[in-house]
Amino acid sequence: MNSCILELNDVHYNYSDGTTALKGVSFQVPRQAKIALMGPNGAGKTTLLLHLNGIHRPSRGTVLFNERPMCYSRKEINLLRRRVGIVFQDPELQLLGGTVYQDVSFGPANLNLQEDQIHQRVRQALELCGITGLADRPVHSLSCGQKKLAVIAGVLAMEPEVIALDEPTASLDPEASSGLMALLDSLNDRGATIIISTHDVDLAAGWAGQLVIMDGGMVKLAGSPEDIYYGREKAYNLKLKTPLVVEMYWHLRKNKLVSDNRATPLTREDLLEIIKRSGGKDTG
Ligand SMILES: Nc1ncnc2c1ncn2[C@@H]1O[C@H](COP(=O)(O)OP(=O)(O)O)[C@@H](O)[C@H]1O
Ligand SMILES: [Mg+2]
Known part of the structure; x- marks a missing residue:
């Protein structure tokens, strides 16, 4: 089994309006790692996350999954998206509608699985997220935290190896936020690799195995929180709270x-x- 599940090599990315969002990002994601991407608004965190399942394709440089450079054919991308699930910051962009059950079953229903297999995956994903009781609720009637959990259940129903979440706790209350982090830890214990972006330095320092601190489309500092903070009060004196x-x-x-x-x-x-x-x- 490979030790690195994802690897970015000198990834550059330009948006179509000419904005350069990534300027040579390189880092490795060990299998079953817990990684927190940090950095100010506009640093490139979201753009980077969208490279992990092929939503964005580097303008220059490569992204490797399981040591193989990503291919961007429709077939390969479909396969990749089963293995790398992304949870956007705004759940509204990911919920498809109908009831929670219908929404969560949408992904597995597209995998040509048998009805009972789909049912089992949906049930398990709802249970892991603690939202079995919401199965019959229309998604539009959910609170923000519940919507987020419904999106995560939809991602989990695909049984991905990597789960990347863009600012997962940003709009959650403290209880929902710690519940979500506990869920991510239990998924990690079961073997998933977890990558989040966050502005919450307290959460990141206590949770992540590796911090990747970005600014201006580049990685400014990467390492374990222990290494980054050992012997110093400030990890990186630009735009990051201690x-x-x-x-x-x-x-x-x-x-x-x-x-x-x-x-x-x-x-x-x-x-x-x-x-x-x-x-x-x-x-x-
Ligand atoms: N759809 C887009 N079109 C043009 N520029 C964009 C788009 N999305 C993001 N950007 C720009 O790319 C840079 C990185 O943004 P982003 O990846 O969203 O950073 P972060 O998530 O760290 O706040 C910023 O300069 C931002 O304005
Ligand atoms: Mg962002």
Whole structure:
């Protein structure tokens, strides 16, 4: 089995109006990775995600899936889209209508599967997303978070190996947001490779195995959050907030309230552990 499921080599992309959105992006996506794309608006995150299942074709450079350069024939693209599912930022662009059940069954129904196989895939996808109870609801009557879950169920019903989500938590309340991240983790545990774009540095630092920080159509910095934040307060001083936990840790260190730690904390639990070890009392 290959270790890299996707690879971008020097990908450039120009929109038809002449806007250059990607200027030589290269990075590798290991199988079963959890990757967060970050960077300011206009950095090229969405454009990059749309290259992963062939919606966009590089103006220059290549995208490899399973170590093979992508082919852009209709047949190959159809095959690729079963294996790489994309969840757009706006669920309205992806919902087809009818009931949730009908919407989710649309993809598998196009795979020439037997009725009972389609039914089983839809049921399983609805269950994974925790929306079995919404199966008979018209999609237009759902809340934003529910619509997002319905789109994700539709993607899961295709049983993709890679799931890419564009700003998945952007319009969700905190509970829906952590529920969604828990879902992505459970899909990852089952073998899926997950790529998200996000502006939420706290979420990304605590969740991702790899951060890819973009700006101006280029990758400015890539690596594990541990490596990116180790020993420094700021990962990248341009247009990117520092995760709150990292900032707190540096503040506590500067004020000699905690001792130096070999690894920079990335989650609240990490930071609490350091505080406890430094003699602080945890009364929670
Ligand atoms: N459909 C489009 N036509 C022309 N330019 C576009 C289009 N979509 C995005 N762009 C431009 O491409 C660049 C990258 O945009 P985008 O990939 O949406 O960035 P991000 O998702 O990081 O905010 C920006 O300059 C944006 O204005
Ligand atoms: Mg975007």
